[in-house]
Amino acid sequence: MRMRIDVVTIFPEFFGVLDVSLLGKARQSELVETHVHDLRDYAAFKADGSPDVHRTVDDAPFGGGAGMVMKPDVWGKALDDVLKPTGVLVIPSPAGVPFTQALAAELSEAPQLVFACGRYEGIDARVAEHYAQDGYRVVEASLGDYVLNGGEVAAVAMIEAITRLIPGFMGNAQSIVEESHADGLLEYPSYTRPASWRGLDVPDILLSGHHARIAEWRHAQQLERTRERRPDLLPPAEGGAW
Ligand code: 6GU
Numbered sequence: 001m002r003m004r005i006d007v008v009t010i011f012p013e014f015f016g017v018l019d020v021s022l023l024g025k026a027r028q029s030e031l032v033e034t035h036v037h038d039l040r041d042y043a044a045f046k047a048d049g050s051p052d053v054h055r056t057v058d059d060a061p062f063g064g065g066a067g068m069v070m071k072p073d074v075w076g077k078a079l080d081d082v083l084k085p086t087g088v089l090v091i092p093s094p095a096g097v098p099f100t101q102a103l104a105a106e107l108s109e110a111p112q113l114v115f116a117c118g119r120y121e122g123i124d125a126r127v128a129e130h131y132a133q134d135g136y137r138v139v140e141a142s143l144g145d146y147v148l149n150g151g152e153v154a155a156v157a158m159i160e161a162i163t164r165l166i167p168g169f170m171g172n173a174q175s176i177v178e179e180s181h182a183d184g185l186l187e188y189p190s191y192t193r194p195a196s197w198r199g200l201d202v203p204d205i206l207l208s209g210h211h212a213r214i215a216e217w218r219h220a221q222q223l224e225r226t227r228e229r230r231p232d233l234l235p236p237a238e239g240g241a242w
Pocket residue numbers: 091092093094141142143144145146147148149150151154155
């Protein structure tokens with residue numbers, strides 16, 4: 001089944017990046033189609049039906065505070081138009097749940113993903129609430145603990161992480177099984193020729209031809225790296241911080 005990805009954004013030109021790289025390949029192979037929509041196309045009229053020459057998409061927050069909030073009526077028109085009955089609504093947000101490999105794998109099985117890219121201080125919270133009430137799966141997800149100016153960069157990262165998991169997309173399925181995070185550990189270090197470079201030698205074990213011992217060494221490297229760099233991924237018995 002072909003996946004459909006829709007993106008709603010006030011910066012549609014940003015998504016020209018989808019035409020290049022791995023994603024371009026997935027689209028050429030017809031495993032995924034992408035459609036980018038300009039949110040301002042849904043802002044031609046105000047909530048009262050009168051024309052809005054400014055095509056306003058944001059307003060001041062109730063309760064006061066810094067920044068602007070994106071208007072629910074404009075988002076409602078856009079999403080009513082774009083979301084299909086089996087679609088999943090993805091809202092990139094620094095206040096979302098962590099976007100993990102497991103979440104990417106789940107989303108790679110959806111018939112349609114709609115990315116709602118918010119700018120400013122986010123989208124009026126009733127938008128997520130409304131579509132969840134209407135029976136849609138709504139996922140507010142964050143890339144990590146830092147703040148971007150808007151959802152666009154995050155949406156591109158999520159789209160790349162998701163589409164490469166669509167069956168038939170990657171040339172080598174084993175490389176997905178072995179990569180970082182697929183088994184909850186960071187990936188082991190990799191080396192290629194020359195065996196000696198600037199005084200640094202490739203570990204002897206990798207030149208030995210002992211496949212079982214190489215697999216053991218790589219697993220030990222995964223554990224060591226994960227303990228060192230990401231103890232939050234490991235249980236305490238493995239030296240981790242669970
Ligand atoms: Cl998904 N959005 C924004 N605006 N900032 C982020 C993020 C998302 N993930 C990390 N920082």
